[in-house]
Amino acid sequence: xxxxxxxxxxxxxxxxxxxxxxxxxxxxxxxxxxxxxxxxxxxxxxxxxxxxxxxxxxxxxxxxxxxxxxxxxxxxxxxxxxxxxxxxxxxxxxxxxxxxxxxxxxxxxxxxxxxxxxxxxxxxxxxxxxxxxxxxxxxxxxxxxxxxxxxxxxxxxxxxxxxxxxxxxxxxxxxxxx
Numbered sequence: 397x398x399x400x401x402x403x404x405x406x407x408x409x410x411x412x413x414x415x416x417x418x419x420x421x422x423x424x425x426x427x428x429x430x431x432x433x434x435x436x437x438x439x440x441x442x443x444x445x446x447x448x449x450x451x452x453x454x455x456x457x458x459x460x461x462x463x464x465x466x467x468x469x470x471x472x473x474x475x476x477x478x479x480x481x482x483x484x485x486x487x488x489x490x491x492x493x494x495x496x497x498x499x500x501x502x503x504x505x506x507x508x509x510x511x512x513x514x515x516x517x518x519x520x521x522x523x524x525x526x527x528x529x530x531x532x533x534x535x536x537x538x539x540x541x542x543x544x545x546x547x548x549x550x551x552x553x554x555x556x557x558x559x560x561x562x563x564x565x566x567x568x569x570x571x572x573x574x
Contacts, residue, residue, distance in 0.1 A: 445472035493533040502566040
């Protein structure tokens with residue numbers, strides 16, 4: 397006995413953080429829950445190569461894509477580091493208001509600098525980011541990174557240690573919701 401063929405259809409999925417809508421393909425709308433989406437924000441952020449990873453969840457009969465991770469593409473970071481400059485990276489986990497998140501800041505100095513200055517930058521950035529993140533929820537953090545508000549605030553505080561040509565949050569990843 398032959399089974400009836402099912403046909404895939406497109407279903408609308410809202411992305412509230414970007415105020416946009418996209419379509420995902422599937423047999424039923426329920427099977428889209430838990431699906432992941434990679435959204436390229438390069439054009440939206442004027443050439444800053446950023447990928448936004450989203451997870452689809454069902455919310456009041458509508459499918460919504462909630463942010464899970466935001467990252468800057470490795471090739472864009474290579475373009476930031478010029479000859480005669482140094483870069484400083486770090487990676488740490490911290491608690492925000494509603495989740496445990498991993499933050500990987502990326503700093504580029506204007507000139508070559510000593511290891512002690514690089515270490516001081518790394519420590520100050522970690523301290524400032526942990527204190528900034530603890531009273532914000534994860535969606536608010538994603539919004540601030542997209543709008544470049546978080547980077548500007550932290551960069552101004554790090555300027556007192558050593559002036560930077562660039563400060564970026566290379567990766568912001570939600571490990572688990574609380």
